Every structure is written in structure tokens, then in C-alpha cells.
Amino acid sequence: MKIAIASGKGGTGKTLVSTNLFYSAQQAGISVALADCDAEEPNVAEFIQGEIVHSEIVSQNIPVIDVNACVFCGKCHEYCNYHAIVYLPPSGFIQVVEELCHDCGACLVACKYGAITEKIKQLGQVRTMAVNDQAKIIEGSANVGVYSPVPVIRQTIRELNGESLSILDSPPGISCPFIATVEKADYVVLVTEPTPFGVNDLKLSAATLKHLGKPFGVIVNRAGLGNRDVYEWLGQNEIPLLMEIPFDKEIARIYSEGRLLAEVIPAYRIQFMKLLDHLKCQKA
Amino acid sequence: MKVAITSTGNSPDAKLDSRFGRCSYFVVYDTESHSTEFIPNPNKDNVEGAGPASAQLVASKGARKVVSGEFGAKVKSLFDSLQIQLIVIHESEKKISEIIELINTKN
Numbered sequence: 001m002k003i004a005i006a007s008g009k010g011g012t013g014k015t016l017v018s019t020n021l022f023y024s025a026q027q028a029g030i031s032v033a034l035a036d037c038d039a040e041e042p043n044v045a046e047f048i049q050g051e052i053v054h055s056e057i058v059s060q061n062i063p064v065i066d067v068n069a070c071v072f073c074g075k076c077h078e079y080c081n082y083h084a085i086v087y088l089p090p091s092g093f094i095q096v097v098e099e100l101c102h103d104c105g106a107c108l109v110a111c112k113y114g115a116i117t118e119k120i121k122q123l124g125q126v127r128t129m130a131v132n133d134q135a136k137i138i139e140g141s142a143n144v145g146v147y148s149p150v151p152v153i154r155q156t157i158r159e160l161n162g163e164s165l166s167i168l169d170s171p172p173g174i175s176c177p178f179i180a181t182v183e184k185a186d187y188v189v190l191v192t193e194p195t196p197f198g199v200n201d202l203k204l205s206a207a208t209l210k211h212l213g214k215p216f217g218v219i220v221n222r223a224g225l226g227n228r229d230v231y232e233w234l235g236q237n238e239i240p241l242l243m244e245i246p247f248d249k250e251i252a253r254i255y256s257e258g259r260l261l262a263e264v265i266p267a268y269r270i271q272f273m274k275l276l277d278h279l280k281c282q283k284a
Numbered sequence: 285m286k287v288a289i290t291s292t293g294n295s296p297d298a299k300l301d302s303r304f305g306r307c308s309y310f311v312v313y314d315t316e317s318h319s320t321e322f323i324p325n326p327n328k329d330n331v332e333g334a335g336p337a338s339a340q341l342v343a344s345k346g347a348r349k350v351v352s353g354e355f356g357a358k359v360k361s362l363f364d365s366l367q368i369q370l371i372v373i374h375e376s377e378k379k380i381s382e383i384i385e386l387i388n389t390k391n
Contacts, residue, residue, distance in 0.1 A: 083333030086340045086362060093343070095365060097336045097358055 004185035006170035008201025013221035050129030302353025305335035
């Protein structure tokens with residue numbers, strides 16, 4: 001089963017939930033993998049250490065246009081859905097905007113004059129770290145300046161292989177990186193906080209997941225902060241409240257020291273185990 | 285010489301559009317004939333790549349200079365290779381007619 005831990009707003013506690021869920025499952029002897037899909041800012045490895053057992057470079061192909069062979073027919077420009085080829089026939093100008101290329105290969109098919117070849121552009125890497133025989137971390141990390149982390153996220157998820165539980169720590173927001181993560185999940189846990197920002201972004205995430213047809217529930221982190229709006233909204237929309245994590249300085253302290261709540265305070269391990277049992281019954 | 289200006293509307297009284305790729309209109313002003321052409325920006329609502337597509341549009345209109353509030357990283361290098369000069373105006377309240385006046389006094 002694959003469970004994605006996501007949120008609209010950043011900093012609501014996705015990594016707190018996913019690392020503690022991972023730890024609790026591991027303690028219970030469940031074979032588990034945690035995929036850090038927040039490839040622009042991976043941080044799971046700051047909480048859980050493992051030995052690197054596999055490392056893979058993620059790259060994409062980028063077209064290279066030979067202007068001497070090019071007859072300026074404009075076919076490649078026409079085939080490109082992403083406006084990645086700028087083409088000005090009167091001035092003999094044609095250029096690839098590398099950041100916009102999605103590596104679909106359409107321009108190669110379009111060109112009948114052999115003017116397009118491809119080069120490889122490195123986007124990032126995916127590292128698998130073994131915590132023990134039953135537990136591993138898979139970390140996707142995109143190179144700084146890469147336009148989209150999506151290919152790195154896809155490769156991160158591909159490295160999962162049949163663990164009985166896979167936890168996907170999603171990037172924040174609701175754009176392509178979020179979609180690339182949650183589309184592979186059987187169930188999505190949205191982590192929010194009871195503040196106006198938290199509620200606003202929760203609504204956006206919920207609408208996106210409904211559109212995708214993904215079952216989901218909500219964890220309210222920093223409960224006690226802000227107001228009751230989030231609870232009212234969840235009730236009105238019949239969205240399950242899976243768990244509450246209190247607004248507590250001690251939790252913040254443990255987290256900021258890079259330690260795991262469920263390890264330091266066993267009562268939380270029990271809570272995360274309960275959450276896990278509950279999630280197992282949710283499988284679509 | 286032709287100068288492209290990003291505009292929020294299709295009249296000389298409209299204000300400068302501070303965004304290049306997703307502006308509402310492009311004004312192409314000819315400094316010799318003093319004619320202006322307003323072109324609705326077809327790339328305004330592109331999911332991505334609005335900048336390069338707009339760069340292609342203004343270049344195809346023969347503009348040698350482009351006036352806007354800001355330019356993204358992807359179009360800067362494109363305009364460099366096209367040898368088109370970028371002019372940034374931070375006063376977003378400026379009207380198109382005022383910008384045209386400025387261009388005329390500079391020439």
C-alpha cells in the first residue's frame with residue numbers, strides 16, 4: 001500500500017508525520033519504505049539515517065538543432081506542445097529553450113532533415129538508503145536550477161519495490177510535483193494547521209484530490225493554535241479527521257533536534273500505529 | 285526602428301503591463317512612421333512558456349527594442365541571441381503614450 005503525506009501549505013508537518021509513521025511501522029516489524037519526493041528540498045535523511053546501497057542519476061534528453069542542416073520548415077516548432085523551440089524563419093533563427101523541454105521526442109519525429117540530435121541533461125539523483133533489512137529510505141534530489149523536479153520524483157517512486165507499506169513524503173503545494181507524487185498513492189494524508197493559511201491551502205489540496213479521485217483524510221498539526229474553522233470545514237465536507245498533533249513546544253524541540261517524536265515519547269508511537277491501522281482499512 | 289511595449293489595454297491611454305510574457309497587449313511602435321499597432325497577446329494564458337512564445341512574437345514583428353516592467357530568465361538569453369535590447373521601466377503607472385514620448389525624445 002502506498003500512502004502519500006501531503007499538504008497545501010508548506011511547513012505544516014508532512015515530514016514530521018511521514019518520518020514518525022515510518023519509524024512506528026519499522027518498530028512493528030512491517031516492511032516499509034519512505035520515499036522523500038520533496039526533491040527540491042529533501043530532508044527525511046536528517047531524521048533517519050541509513051547506508052547508501054544504490055544511487056542513480058536522473059537525466060533527460062534535450063534536442064540539439066544543427067542550423068546548417070535545418071531547412072527552417074518549422075515542423076519541430078509546430079510539433080512542440082511546450083513552446084520549447086523558438087523559430088523565426090526570416091532571420092534564420094531557431095533555438096531550443098532547454099527549461100521548457102519535456103523530453104517527449106516529438107521534434108525528432110517531426111524533423112525529416114536529420115537536423116535534430118539529442119544531448120543528455122542531468123536533472124538530479126535518487127539514492128536508496130537501507131535502515132535495516134526491512135526498512136529503507138529513497139531520497140530524490142533535484143539539481144539546483146532544474147526547471148521541474150517531476151522526472152526526479154517519478155524515478156524516486158519507481159525505486160519502490162513491493163514493500164508492504166510505502167510512504168511518499170510529498171512536496172508542498174498543488175502543482176505538478178504534488179500531482180506526480182499523489183497520483184501514485186492509494187491514499188493521501190493531508191497535514192494542515194488550524195490557521196487561515198492552513199485552511200485556505202487545505203481547501204485547494206482537497207479540491208485537487210477530489211478531481212483526481214483520490215481518497216484522503218486530514219491530520220491537524222499544531223492543534224490548539226488558531227481557531228476552529230478547519231474542524232467546521234472538515235465536518236461540513238465529511239472529510240475524516242485522522243489525527244491531531246498538539247501545538248507543543250516539546251514537539252518542536254524534538255523535531256528541531258532531528259529526533260523522532262515516536263521514539264522519544266512512546267505514547268506517540270502508539271498514536272501513529274493506530275493511524276497506520278486505520279489507513280490500512282482505507283485501501284481503495 | 286520598431287519598439288515593442290507591453291500594454292494593459294489596446295489604446296495609447298492604457299498603462300504599461302509590468303509582465304512581459306503574460307501582458308495583455310503588445311504595442312509595436314515605429315519610430316520612423318510614428319505608427320502604432322496593438323496586438324492582443326495570444327500567449328497570455330499559456331500554462332508555461334509564455335515568455336519565449338512572446339519573445340518570438342515581438343521578434344517576428346521586427347522589434348529591435350522591448351519595453352516592459354520585468355523579464356524572466358528564459359527570455360533574457362533569447363533576446364540576447366536575437367540582439368534585441370530590453371528596457372525595464374519600474375513605474376507601472378506610466379501610460380503607453382508617455383512611453384512613446386520618451387522614446388521619441390531619446391531618438
